[in-house]
């Protein structure tokens with residue numbers, strides 16, 4: 001959802017070592033980049049299960065019903081991170097995807113004005129397996145993109161969320177995000193609230209220098 005392409009933008013590319021495999025307060029779960037061998041169908045099914053909560057509220061987010069083809073296209077355009085838990089997964093796999101977040105999904109010059117700023121990056125398609133929500137996996141995923149954003153030298157990490165989901169808006173406010181603007185993406189049946197959080201700076205160069 002940004003005007004700027006991510007520096008490593010394809011799920012098919014071998015992911016960088018960091019922050020892959022980051023251990024955490026949730027010992028059985030690690031966060032890493034999506035790999036070409038990960039199942040897009042499983043990822044899509046997870047998105048549908050997680051966003052069903054918003055569907056039940058009458059909010060029709062794209063991720064609640066997008067096809068695997070749309071998921072594949074979206075993850076190929078930014079940096080997709082997944083939270084992985086030890087199995088058993090679908091088809092007897094030894095591990096399964098229990099959460100996901102997209103960093104720097106481009107919006108090709110459309111989208112909120114805040115997202116077009118060169119010092120602002122964003123995340124989207126953020127979801128955790130419903131039965132595992134509230135156990136800190138969402139925070140792990142947020143930390144992964146915050147680290148990635150700081151590493152690239154961005155000053156602000158932004159997001160777009162359904163404004164009517166007031167509990168979710170509170171969740172982000174409690175995590176340091178502030179309200180920036182409203183936006184209508186045209187593919188949802190609600191107005192989105194654009195929120196943003198200042199990132200610690202000084203550790204990296206400017207975003208341009210980081211690319």
Ligand SMILES: CC(C)(COP(=O)(O)OP(=O)(O)OC[C@H]1O[C@@H](n2cnc3c(N)ncnc32)[C@H](O)[C@@H]1OP(=O)(O)O)[C@@H](O)C(=O)NCCC(=O)NCCS
Pocket residue numbers: 050051053054126127128129132133134135136137138139140160161162167168170171
């Ligand atoms: C938003 C989401 C990814 C958070 O993941 P999570 O693993 O549940 O988050 P965490 O366990 O790290 O959250 C920690 C805290 O936030 C709270 N929280 C999590 N999701 C919340 C929500 N949707 N509304 C209100 N509070 C929420 C937890 O209760 C917990 O509170 P506490 O620290 O005071 O105990 C997850 O709830 C989800 O998949 N929601 C459905 C999809 C969605 O709405 N995505 C975001 C679109 S912008």
